[in-house]
Amino acid sequence: MAGRSPDAPARPIGVRRGAAMLRAHLAGAGPALAAVLALSAVDAAAGLAQPLLVHRLIDAVGAGAAIRGIVALLAGTIVLAAIAGAGQQYLLGRTAETMVRSLRHTLIGHLLTLPMAAYRRHRVGDLVSRVGADTAAVRAALTGGVVDAVGGALVILGAGIAMFLLDRLLLAVAVGVLALAVAVVLAAGARIRELARRVQESTGEMAAGVTRALGGMPLIRAAGAADAEIAAVRGAADRAWAASLRSVRLQALLWPASGIAVQLAFLSVLGLGGARVAAGALTVADLVAFLMFLFMLMMPVGAVFGAISTIAAALGALTRIGEVLDAPAEDAADRPRPGAAPDFSGAAPAVSFEEVTFTHDGAAAPALDRVSFTAEAGAVTAIVGPSGAGKSTLLELIERFAEPDSGVIRVGGADLRDLDRARLRAAIGYVDQAATAVSGTVAGNLTLGLDGVDEGRQRAALAEVNLLGRVEAHPDGLAAEIGEGGVALSGGERQRLALARCLLADRPLLLLDEPTAALDSRNERALREAIAASARRRSVLIVAHRLATVADADRIIVLDQGRVAGVGDHAGLLAGNALYRELARDQLLG
CATH class of the missing domain: 3.40.50.300 (P-loop containing nucleotide triphosphate hydrolases)
Structure with missing residues (x-):
């Protein structure tokens, strides 16, 4: 069986291969994931219903009609969205923990079957970091990134449909502005993934340095090398910090992109929408509802942008995990003969x-x-x-x-x-x-x-x-x-x-x-x-x-x-x- 040693460079793992790697560890999670999707849909639907109910509320107030039922429905959608959100977070969190446990079982089981030469070539602390820190990054992607991406996508889809029905021209203007922000974030995704991989590698290097120092403490103290070892481990910590800071800086630049994009879209829609209201092509209630849907996009668009960063970080961690899982076990090429056994009776040399x-x-x-x-x-x-x-x-x-x-x-x-x-x-x-x-x-x-x-x-x-x-x-x-x-x-x-x-x-x-x-x-x-x-x-x-x-x-x-x-x-x-x-x-x- 072909493979590479766990310290050999590996090609970065993309979304498709990352999903394939995790699929085996999500066995039996189908019902829970289906429930998460259903609750996400309920959450999104409840949120999307709120601008429509506000639209009806404005019309009812203008017509002097009763509003008690509309207000009750509006309050009900708020409560329903909260309950659905809590339920999906719990189910997804439990599923993520189970998935990470399975991934760690597989990773630990494979780590302990590698050829002896792999342990001599590789730092123990770095291998331990892959079991701990890297799998934790994968868990964060599932509990935060995936649910944010799915929930945000549902809200964006629903809001887009509602905005399409309200006014296609205003939707085209909004989409044009938002598309620029999406393009920037997608272009930055590969860079975030690479930075995340460097963060994980630096963390592994730091863990390896600590393991080395603790394992050789009598020698280090006897040789008067404690200060040098402390400096070496701190250097690894500094490299992890620098890599993390670059990632944080990039994500900090991307996070406001969603807010800026939505605000630019809002100003564009407000100006054009006001003109259309003045021309009689759009009612005030329609414009208010459209603007509410547009503001609703700020949270999900930001969530999707954040999810892209989280998932990119998880893909960097999965690349390091994949380096270990792709390395062949020591018996990968063995072809033992059935029934073969050593004979120590004396008939043959020991x-x-x-x-x-x-x-x-x-x-x-x-x-x-x-x-x-x-x-x-x-x-x-x-x-x-x-x-x-x-x-x-x-x-x-x-x-x-x-x-x-x-x-x-x-x-x-x-x-x-x-x-x-x-x-x-x-x-x-x-x-x-x-x-x-x-x-x-x-x-x-x-x-x-x-x-x-x-x-x-x-x-x-x-x-x-x-x-x-x-x-x-x-x-x-x-x-x-x-x-x-x-x-x-x-x-x-x-x-x-x-x-x-x-x-x-x-x-x-x-x-x-x-x-x-x-x-x-x-x-x-x-x-x-x-x-x-x-x-x-x-x-x-x-x-x-x-x-x-x-x-x-x-x-x-x-x-x-x-x-x-x-x-x-x-x-x-x-x-x-x-x-x-x-x-x-x-x-x-x-």
Whole structure:
């Protein structure tokens, strides 16, 4: 499936495509929208009836007839218009909120299925802004722009018909003046949409700056960079302000256009109409009614002009939302083979690479270059090498966080391309290099993706990695909050929590990326024992720098500059592999 990354430029979305995007999110809203249209028609009809009733009132006063009934009808139309207006605002507001909820559900669901590379290329705060601020702009267009445009159009249509019946010549003069204002507003619509898109982008940039600063606060303060970060975020806020000010300035110039146009039309009609009354071609009552209809146009014409601005802003927001929704999901091109599943019984290697090459986006040289090796089932396979050799990339390819340029990767004898991603990942326990944790509790992180895990099993997993004492020392125990990204934990505690989660999941293949890097010797020993015990029941691939972590591995793969530089056990590589000997001697392994 073709698509673009969410940070790639997208063509602006017009009214037709914008309506098509929202149609799916308005499913089931037909009756409510029909009621809104009906109430808009009632509101418009009640308003249009008022000049006609005034016309009759003037005639009745002139003829000395009773006016009580006419006054009662006039009051009734005013009340009816108010009730209809309130009803349509409520129904449209409820429909808009439901539509935005559906749009956010879709947007969030798609955001969380993008390829991993998309998250690395794009700023998190900007993506969050699209879910929040951009969808709010769409809601404003539906609750304000659409109802104003529809209601205003109905009033304009009705008033136009009534004015046509009263005097065609005066109508032609009024339309000629108003048409100039409409042309100006329509011409400005594209500019407003572009400015609105810039406002949303600047808002997203500001949100990204705040997210970046809050996420790196310890580093920022330690580096004495707080003032620079504040200036950077304020700069983004200033750009959002400047873009908003340009939009406000343009809209401020357009808003009086409706009033000026109606007033010019009024003066033209008054002059010509007075002459026609003097000539006997028009009655005073007809002229008064015509002028009332003309004044009635001031509000709806202004509303339509305002609606054009609001809708243009929403189209700018929809363009940014569309950039995300048009980006392909990570499994968009997958064609899993029905029934394909990895076999970890030992009949096939747990993992095998066959001439695998992979290049990161924008990189000049491949991170992995024709890599081939096997990791046997039920064994511990260690991957070592200098920094930048491609060790972590190997694990990411096994998890299908990225796709190789060429070659074949097999897990449990099955080609990764034949496997459903969810089924593949359900067979793998993965601890990344950062030992990532999510905001929430210890228990929430420990059981992430797992159902029905009782506290006894959770405590047993924590005990295996020597973390139970630390958790039980906290007053809230398993319910203790660990903060955004696990900031309440040390690096070593995050690593142990991540490994405990893998052990609790009890999956047949473990991928561990430097799981002991932040541990002291006592906790490292406990973790090595947990890994060794785990290896009796499952296959383990472990990336490590410490000699103690890899010395007992069944097989060691040595990587250098993206290529396999040696394969063997610890003793054999010490004796026969110069790079491994150098790594061991320089303690890059330990």
